Amino acid sequence: MSESFKHDKKIRLAVLTVSDTRTKETDLGGKLVQELAEEKGLDIAAYRIVPDDAQCIRQTVKDWLQEEKVDVVITTGGTGIAKRDVxxxxxxxxxxxxxxxxxxxxxxxxxxxxxxxxALLSRAAAGVANDKAIFVLPGSRGAVKLAMNRLILPEIRHIVFELTKHLQPRE
Known part of the structure; x- marks a missing residue:
C-alpha cells in the first residue's frame, strides 16, 4: 500500500451537536470542530444539531455510518453525568x-x-464502525479545541488509512 494514500486522501467529516438548547447560531462547539477540520484540509460532509434524545442521536449516527461520503463522525455534547447526557x-x-x-x-x-x-466527569470516547471513526466529545469549546488539536487532527489521516486500507487495491 502506498503511503501517499494515507496522506493524500480527502477526509470527510460528519459533525453532530447534541443539545436541547443550541441552534446553528449558538453552536460554538460544532462550529469549532468544522473550522479546525477545514483548516487542516478536511471536508465537512454533513452537520446536524439534535436534541438530547438517545434514539435521535443513534439514528443520525447510524445513517451517517451508511454514507459513502462520510469517513469520520464527530459528536459534541451530552458526555457528562447529568440525566440528559445520553x-x-x-x-x-x-x-x-x-x-x-x-x-x-x-x-x-x-x-x-x-x-x-x-476531567474525571468527562465520558469522551471513540470507536469504529463500518470502516469509520467515531469521536464522542464534550460540547465546550475548550474540550473541542483540546480534542481536535491534540488528539484527533494529528492522527486522523492515519486512523482513516488503517480503517480503509483493506478496501484499497494492493500494489
Whole structure:
C-alpha cells in the first residue's frame, strides 16, 4: 500500500451537536470542530444539531455510518453525568471496536491543560464502525479545541488509512 494514500486522501467529516438548547447560531462547539477540520484540509460532509434524545442521536449516527461520503463522525455534547447526557449510551452500542486510548488521553490532557480534576466527569470516547471513526466529545469549546488539536487532527489521516486500507487495491 502506498503511503501517499494515507496522506493524500480527502477526509470527510460528519459533525453532530447534541443539545436541547443550541441552534446553528449558538453552536460554538460544532462550529469549532468544522473550522479546525477545514483548516487542516478536511471536508465537512454533513452537520446536524439534535436534541438530547438517545434514539435521535443513534439514528443520525447510524445513517451517517451508511454514507459513502462520510469517513469520520464527530459528536459534541451530552458526555457528562447529568440525566440528559445520553450521547455515549446512544452511540457506544454502534462501536465494532472501542478506541479506549482516546478517552484515556483526552481525560489526561484535559486534567493537565484545561479543567484539572473536573476531567474525571468527562465520558469522551471513540470507536469504529463500518470502516469509520467515531469521536464522542464534550460540547465546550475548550474540550473541542483540546480534542481536535491534540488528539484527533494529528492522527486522523492515519486512523482513516488503517480503517480503509483493506478496501484499497494492493500494489
Amino acid at each position: 450521547t455515549l449510551e446512544a452511540i457506544s452500542p454502534l462501536f465494532e471496536k472501542q478506541l479506549d486510548g482516546f478517552g484515556e488521553l483526552f481525560r489526561y490532557v484535559s486534567f493537565l491543560e484545561d479543567v484539572g480534576t473536573k
